[in-house]
Amino acid sequence: MRVFKFGGSSLCDAEAIGRVIDILQEKSIEEKPLCVVVSAMGGVTDEIIRTAKAASHREIAYRETLKALRKRHTKVLNAIAHGDRETTEIIQEQCVEFFGICDGVYALGELSGKVLDRLMSFGELCSAHMVAAACRHAGLDAKFVDSRDYIVTDERYGAARVDFEKTAAALHKLDADGATIHVLPGFVARSANGRITTLGRNGSDYSAAIIGAGLGASAVEIWTDVNGVMTANPRYVSDAESIERMSYVEAMELSHFGAHVLHAPTLQPVMEKTIPLLVRNTFSPDFKGTIVGNESVSERIITGISTVDNVSFIRVQGSGMVGVFGVAGRLFTSLAKAEVNLIMISQGSSEHSICFAVQDADNQKAVQAIETEFELEMQAHMMDTPVVEREMCVLAVVGENMRRRPGIAANVFGSLGESGVNVVAIAQGSSELNISMVILQQDASKALNAIHSAFFKK
Numbered sequence: 005m006r007v008f009k010f011g012g013s014s015l016c017d018a019e020a021i022g023r024v025i026d027i028l029q030e031k032s033i034e035e036k037p038l039c040v041v042v043s044a045m046g047g048v049t050d051e052i053i054r055t056a057k058a059a060s061h062r063e064i065a066y067r068e069t070l071k072a073l074r075k076r077h078t079k080v081l082n083a084i085a086h087g088d089r090e091t092t093e094i095i096q097e098q099c100v101e102f103f104g105i106c107d108g109v110y111a112l113g114e115l116s117g118k119v120l121d122r123l124m125s126f127g128e129l130c131s132a133h134m135v136a137a138a139c140r141h142a143g144l145d146a147k148f149v150d151s152r153d154y155i156v157t158d159e160r161y162g163a164a165r166v167d168f169e170k171t172a173a174a175l176h177k178l179d180a181d182g183a184t185i186h187v188l189p190g191f192v193a194r195s196a197n198g199r200i201t202t203l204g205r206n207g208s209d210y211s212a213a214i215i216g217a218g219l220g221a222s223a224v225e226i227w228t229d230v231n232g233v234m235t236a237n238p239r240y241v242s243d244a245e246s247i248e249r250m251s252y253v254e255a256m257e258l259s260h261f262g263a264h265v266l267h268a269p270t271l272q273p274v275m276e277k278t279i280p281l282l283v284r285n286t287f288s289p290d291f292k293g294t295i296v297g298n299e300s301v302s303e304r305i306i307t308g309i310s311t312v313d314n315v316s317f318i319r320v321q322g323s324g325m326v327g328v329f330g331v332a333g334r335l336f337t338s339l340a341k342a343e344v345n346l347i348m349i350s351q352g353s354s355e356h357s358i359c360f361a362v363q364d365a366d367n368q369k370a371v372q373a374i375e376t377e378f379e380l381e382m383q384a385h386m387m388d389t390p391v392v393e394r395e396m397c398v399l400a401v402v403g404e405n406m407r408r409r410p411g412i413a414a415n416v417f418g419s420l421g422e423s424g425v426n427v428v429a430i431a432q433g434s435s436e437l438n439i440s441m442v443i444l445q446q447d448a449s450k451a452l453n454a455i456h457s458a459f460f461k462k
């Protein structure tokens with residue numbers, strides 16, 4: 005059994021969904037049954053969030069965006085599965101429920117994470133019903149399967165954590181032989197108490213990997229709008245190339261550092277079971293794309309480069325940090341308690357300062373946590389107030405072949421120097437798989453192109 009996942013970019017309109025159905029038609033001849041995990045139609049989740057926020061701010065215009073969302077879905081459904089009354093009714097029911105919740109948000113002027121998860125789930129639920137209907141319309145034996153009945157999480161709304169034991173037990177009961185094609189909504193799940201949760205933005209990739217691992221799939225295929233994982237984001241680097249093969253760890257590093265063609269947690273479940281992960285292009289289905297497996301077979305020194313955009317770089321420094329036990333422990337524990345996610349850490353050997361990068365949205369939370377933890381040290385002038393530099397980005401150079409090979413850092417930083425890009429901080433893990441650095445956001449494109457030319461144009 006193979007698991008296919010189609011992202012929002014592959015489901016943006018009726019024409020794109022038509023391509024998806026063509027791909028499934030071909031695949032279902034080769035192998036049966038298939039599991040198909042789908043995202044919401046392109047842009048729908050963003051639109052749902054905007055609508056929900058507008059309602060919570062008591063902006064009556066939310067009603068117009070709601071109507072536009074309903075119109076978009078019904079129009080596409082008519083085009084891909086005209087006359088499917090059952091699905092039309094399901095979409096109408098979903099819309100009525102969605103409208104009702106949004107009206108409640110408007111009346112209260114309040115939007116909790118729990119309610120937002122419920123609202124966001126409509127995107128994937130509708131698209132899964134629609135894709136199943138389109139398959140049937142094309143003569144395929146397809147049915148909607150509700151992934152919320154199988155993926156069990158905690159109640160951390162917005163980015164719920166999966167209970168793998170309960171999920172594996174539930175997936176064990178999925179009757180994969182009940183139809184040729186099972187269409188499941190990605191991104192959505194349910195807590196043990198029955199609350200609807202979501203797996204984090206871009207999380208449908210993760211759903212596919214969880215389902216693939218739980219069912220012991222022979223492969224998980226992520227179908228998107230580019231030719232697989234590329235040496236850099238093609239939106240930044242026009243001559244980026246498709247990576248034929250890469251290791252799970254390389255893919256994990258690249259996705260953690262901003263290559264959002266794969267949602268970073270996706271790699272873990274498939275890596276644990278050594279299930280090959282393929283990344284393919286819906287708009288160029290004959291192209292092989294990328295195979296992610298145990299080994300990287302690339303001849304190249306580096307496999308790829310990526311950036312995490314819009315980060316803040318925070319420096320904690322002071323004479324009281326030198327030679328004192330436990331400062332780093334207290335610092336990172338206080339950040340963890342405040343639920344601040346660290347993207348990268350760097351400390352000079354003088355121990356005088358520790359620097360780290362966080363998402364811009366987290367910088368206030370981080371500063372507050374540090375000021376509370378080190379209040380006494382700051383009063384005694386042993387530690388300074390944290391310094392925050394905004395509008396930065398973290399650039400990562402990733403590749404298994406960098407290990408024990410001298411001269412790579414010189415080449416990376418030499419090419420940045422020649423392009424006039426200033427490097428604010430650097431970190432390299434001892435695995436030598438990744439060199440990451442903090443630079444100004446405005447230099448991101450220049451830096452990516454400079455390093456890309458230095459390593460890939462020879």
Ligand code: ADP
Nearest residue numbers: 011012013228229230233234236237263264265
């Ligand atoms: P989907 O809707 O299929 O989930 P995403 O938008 O989440 O698609 O991911 C695909 C996008 O990821 C591409 O269009 C591209 O802009 C971006 N991307 C970023 N880094 C890379 C990379 N290294 N290789 C390929 N795509 C990348």
Ligand code: ASP
Nearest residue numbers: 043049191205206207208
């Ligand atoms: N629809 C969700 C999002 O936009 C999940 C996904 O597309 O993977 O984040």
Ligand code: MG
Nearest residue numbers: 011206264265
């Ligand atoms: Mg995606």
